[in-house]
Amino acid sequence: MYMPELGTTLLRNRLALSRVAAGLLLLGIATAQSTPAPQATPTAPTPQSGSSATTAQPPQTGQPQAQPPAQAPSSGQSQPGQSNASQSGQAQDSSQAPAGTDNGVFVFRAEAREVTLHATVIDDKNHLVTNLDKTDFTVFENNQPQKIRAFRQEDFPVAIGIVIDNSGSMREKRDAVNKAALNLVKASNPQDQVFVVNFNDEYYLDQEFTPDIKKLQTALEHVEARGGTALYDAIVASADYLTHSPLQRKAIFVVTDGEDDASQETLEQAVHKLQQENGPVVYAIGLLGEEKSRRAKRALELIAERTGGESFFPPSLNEVDEISRSIAHDIRNQYTITYTPSTPKTVGGYRTIHVDAHAKPYKKLTVRTRSGYYPGQEQQGAGGSN
Numbered sequence: 001m002y003m004p005e006l007g008t009t010l011l012r013n014r015l016a017l018s019r020v021a022a023g024l025l026l027l028g029i030a031t032a033q034s035t036p037a038p039q040a041t042p043t044a045p046t047p048q049s050g051s052s053a054t055t056a057q058p059p060q061t062g063q064p065q066a067q068p069p070a071q072a073p074s075s076g077q078s079q080p081g082q083s084n085a086s087q088s089g090q091a092q093d094s095s096q097a098p099a100g101t102d103n104g105v106f107v108f109r110a111e112a113r114e115v116t117l118h119a120t121v122i123d124d125k126n127h128l129v130t131n132l133d134k135t136d137f138t139v140f141e142n143n144q145p146q147k148i149r150a151f152r153q154e155d156f157p158v159a160i161g162i163v164i165d166n167s168g169s170m171r172e173k174r175d176a177v178n179k180a181a182l183n184l185v186k187a188s189n190p191q192d193q194v195f196v197v198n199f200n201d202e203y204y205l206d207q208e209f210t211p212d213i214k215k216l217q218t219a220l221e222h223v224e225a226r227g228g229t230a231l232y233d234a235i236v237a238s239a240d241y242l243t244h245s246p247l248q249r250k251a252i253f254v255v256t257d258g259e260d261d262a263s264q265e266t267l268e269q270a271v272h273k274l275q276q277e278n279g280p281v282v283y284a285i286g287l288l289g290e291e292k293s294r295r296a297k298r299a300l301e302l303i304a305e306r307t308g309g310e311s312f313f314p315p316s317l318n319e320v321d322e323i324s325r326s327i328a329h330d331i332r333n334q335y336t337i338t339y340t341p342s343t344p345k346t347v348g349g350y351r352t353i354h355v356d357a358h359a360k361p362y363k364k365l366t367v368r369t370r371s372g373y374y375p376g377q378e379q380q381g382a383g384g385s386n
Contacts, residue, residue: 115338119336123364141351157247170257174220199234232270255320277374
């Protein structure tokens with residue numbers, strides 16, 4: 001249960017803590033393997049359900065301490081809950097690259113061999129198209145056609161982060177936004193794993209992964225509408241937290257009513273970190289109104305476009321609920337396309353992606369998916385078959 005009197009001790013930026021725990025776990029494993037006598041291996045904290053006000057604990061005794069914003073995973077570094085084995089839909093080389101150290105922490109390195117795209121297709125009337133085959137698609141990376149190795153079109157579970165603006169200007173809007181967020185979950189796959197982050201000038205993990213509607217509702221009701229808007233920090237940290245999920249598909253649903261004015265991350269840095277292999281699709285709702293800056297709208301448009309999601313700017317708060325249901329419908333009707341890049345893995349730099357679809361009787365089809373990625377910076381789940 002959320003307790004208002006504990007609000008001041010709520011662990012800030014808790015999304016970064018688990019990465020530290022995972023590093024300690026790997027360090028313990030390496031120590032055990034290099035020592036002849038049996039050694040006890042420390043275990044990472046098990047996520048608990050419920051409010052972070054009561055479950056979040058620091059690595060030492062005392063009150064929770066403020067943490068710096070989560071940073072994007074460094075290239076090739078193992079992340080919390082990450083498996084070094086092949087991922088379904090994002091297979092990896094059967095042999096691991098040599099182990100090494102990052103900042104003194106022992107890590108295993110694996111190199112991605114395949115790229116997975118989650119694509120939404122619409123016709124010229126903006127209707128979803130869900131009856132296409134593998135042969136109807138052509139994938140281009142750096143303008144070169146790629147061979148599709150795997151293709152699926154089915155509704156399987158997704159890891160979703162609900163990221164809601166909790167700044168002072170959102171006070172009168174939260175009831176409608178909370179209802180829309182819950183209806184998105186209700187309209188989604190019942191096996192989805194969902195977490196809730198509320199943010200103002202800081203971000204708070206108010207509910208860890210759960211399919212429980214009541215727990216999600218409780219987390220959304222932790223309204224302390226005050227402070228500024230650290231939108232980019234909250235989105236980047238949420239994308240990092242999604243790497244904990246064993247589910248291969250990942251999405252972020254974000255609602256805000258203003259321009260970022262408190263993040264340490266810039267818009268460019270946030271987009272860069274979201275464009276990692278198998279990073280999340282971002283769906284954004286901007287309750288901006290005419291008085292808000294065009295920069296705020298462009299930021300949400302850019303984040304959604306680059307990740308293969310969609311941005312919405314409803315003139316009325318009453319439209320948010322319908323939009324959230326359409327987003328759930330979008331997520332449940334995506335195509336999953338996997339290909340092996342023809343560009344050698346040793347070639348770095350940003351790689352553009354473009355997907356075309358052609359099929360009768362459709363005159364024009366538009367494919368919405370991520371616009372590119374940075375190789376070797378994988379955002380992946382901890383295994384699983386989905």
